[in-house]
Amino acid sequence: MASAASSPVVQMTGIRKEFPGVKALDGVDLRLFAGEVHALMGENGAGKSTLIKVLTGVYTIDGGEIRLGGEPVLFSSPLQAQQAGVSTVYQEVNLCTNLSVAENIFIGREPRRMGAINWREMRRRAREALERVDLHIDVSQPLSSYSIAIQQMVAIARAVDISAQVLILDEPTSSLDQGEVQQLFRVMRQLKAEGLAIVFVSHFLEQIYEITDRMTVLRNGQLVGEWMTSELPQVELVSKMIGRDLATLEALEGENKRTLTALENATPVIQAKGVGRKGSVEPFDLSVYPGEVVGLAGLLGSGRTEVARLMFGADRADSGDFLVDGKPTHLRTPRAATSQGIAFTSENRRTEGLVGELTVRENIILALQAARGWTRPISRKRQDELVDEYIKALDIRPANPEQQVRNLSGGNQQKVLLARWLITRPKLLILDEPTRGIDVGAKAQIQKLVVSLSEEGMSVLFISAELEEVLRLSHKVEVLRDRRIIAELANDEGMTVEKIVETIAGDSREEVRA
Structure with missing residues (x-):
């Protein structure tokens, strides 16, 4: 040295x-x-x-x-x-x-x-x-x-x-x-x-x-x-x-805590048992219940996105099993996942999500049309009705469905991507960094939307590098390090950003269930 x-x-x-x-x-x-x-x-x-x-x-x-x-x-x-x-x-x-x-x-x-x-x-x-x-x-x-x-x-x-x-x-x-x-x-x-x-x-x-x-x-x-x-x-x-x-990290206000009760007898919307992929993420167990928001926390490269991609079939697991609504299911492709009511918005919205040359309307309708099959086209009248509904619901601006999506701001592009999947009415919505690179106003709108969807019964798997955001929205937090889920933390009154940081940085490789 x-x-x-x-x-x-x-x-x-x-x-x-x-x-x-x-x-x-x-x-x-x-x-x-x-x-x-x-x-x-x-x-x-x-x-x-x-x-x-x-x-x-x-x-x-x-x-x-x-x-x-x-x-x-x-x-x-x-x-x-x-x-x-x-x-x-x-x-x-x-x-x-x-x-x-x-x-x-x-x-x-x-x-x-x-x-x-x-x-x-x-x-x-x-x-x-x-x-x-x-x-x-x-x-x-x-x-x-x-x-x-x-x-x-x-x-x-x-x-x-x-x-x-x-x-x-x-x-x-x-x-x-x-x-x-x-x-x-x-x-x-x-x-x-x-x-x-x-x-x-x-x-x-x-x-x-x-x-x-x-x-x-x-x-x-x-x-x-x-x-x-x-x-x-x-x-x-x-x-x-x-x-x-770390000396200034404090627990978020109690009113921001997310609690979900009566899960003891509920059937998970999706359950992963020993699911993993060599070279991507080590085998993990993960359950998401109806109306539950599960946060994935960890540094970049910890395996958050890899977990999300396995849950959506974008990458194929080489170990473990999936259960959807309690029934064994093969999630080998995104098509198989969408048929089971699972939706996924990638962190790379420009390269893996939106089609910049298409209009707002065409982008929003894309997933629903794919699910129906191209031999059963959605009528233009029905397209206009659905797209108008979601442009208003998500406050997409400008409210012009025929504008090319590439010309929208980052926040409005993210809303278009959310609209594409919400229109399919999924049971589980996987959001990978949905608020990255967008302004504060759009970020707040998307956070409120996640809470609203959860309250309506939709399950959400939520990934964000901003730990405060994960805590604000999630009922429980899965902590990842070195491509492994190392802890599951309940977002109760004792949970703080500091505790998540300490768990991410901890020396122990033993799994923690809190």
């Missing part, structure tokens, strides 16, 4: 980067030391990816200074950064799987003899590069013949062979099982011992505390601070990431 007196390999000072209407980075500092693993922490939109892209030449900075080895640098491309000793391995391995392992390691810099590629020398050097990351495979085989974990090790071997100073690992463990993670950590420790400065970006808190020496926390494009990992408890890290001082 670097000593306090050592100079940083990389020093970024006062970094500013703006995009139209957005300050992505606002005066951010970052120091990377040789022989250290440095965690870059922050929630979605905090500026982590932008900072990495600024360092590696993907983006140019609007202000500030970058120094490498004490000398000012300003990379114009990732290739230039690599040549200077700074390489990045992204979550999605950016290699050519149709080529051999050796070709992938040396692509663009193949050893040559008399103008031709020296295949024998390339394979020999590829084996040497892989030995450095403790990997022993046939380098002549296509990369596609190996697992994702091995492909990632090949990407790291390539990066280390090119660059000998700084290695950036962006979410490298997201697709790895526990054994593969430990293999990666062994390699990281070896490279650290060789003097590399390693940046580790991950949403898995336990991994952060296992492998990193130092961390920098960002929030909303600004620097929160730098700490030695051993000196910052997990619960304080979480509070710094979400922007809450």
Whole structure:
């Protein structure tokens, strides 16, 4: 580990980067030391990816200074950064799987003899590069013949062979099982011992505390601070990431508490028993009762969306069983889920929800028409009646059903997506970050709608990064960490945001039922 007196390999000072209407980075500092693993922490939109892209030449900075080895640098491309000793391995391995392992390691810099590629020398050097990351495979085989974990090790071997100073690992463990993670950590420790400065970006808190020496926390494009990992408890890290001082966290007013009684003899609308998907989320049990709002709380990457997608059949579970209204049911596709009265609004409303080229009317009617089948078209008169009803009910503005949905504000786009599913009259409505990126007024309207739907008997599975919002709306809260449901907390008088934060950051991996 670097000593306090050592100079940083990389020093970024006062970094500013703006995009139209957005300050992505606002005066951010970052120091990377040789022989250290440095965690870059922050929630979605905090500026982590932008900072990495600024360092590696993907983006140019609007202000500030970058120094490498004490000398000012300003990379114009990732290739230039690599040549200077700074390489990045992204979550999605950016290699050519149709080529051999050796070709992938040396692509663009193949050893040559008399103008031709020296295949024998390339394979020999590829084996040497892989030995450095403790990997022993046939380098002549296509990369596609190996697992994702091995492909990632090949990407790291390539990066280390090119660059000998700084290695950036962006979410490298997201697709790895526990054994593969430990293999990666062994390699990281070896490279650290060789003097590399390693940046580790991950949403898995336990991994952060296992492998990193130092961390920098960002929030909303600004620097929160730098700490030695051993000196910052997990619960304080979480509070710094979400922007809450734990000393000021208080229980919400009693009138905002959500209680649901008489569930003892009720049949859950949906029940998951041991449902899981390898590489996505560990097996979990979850029941949602009629009229119940169940909140999913956890940091980004904790498995909230993965749970929602399994419940909707967008991803297929490879373990466990579902019961809908007490009857065993296969939820293998979204079509199967919608036929059971389950609706889902994705957090990515623009890419997985709305069709920007279609009108408000066409977007709202889409799910109902799909459920009926395209051979039974809904008459235009009936479309107009239904759409008008929901435009008024949700206060969609402007109230013009023939306007392209892409031209609406974020809040009104979200209302259109809600209208699409409410028109199908579902039993269970899954809402993944329904209030993200919308103004306060629209957010309040959607929150009131959730309460109203619940009071009318609809069940809701509610996901939000804003813990106050989860508490305000939910009857119970399922807490997730590292892609596992670790606790179920009743939203009673004793429940506070602080308790949820402490549960998210807790060291115990035993499930809690409160």
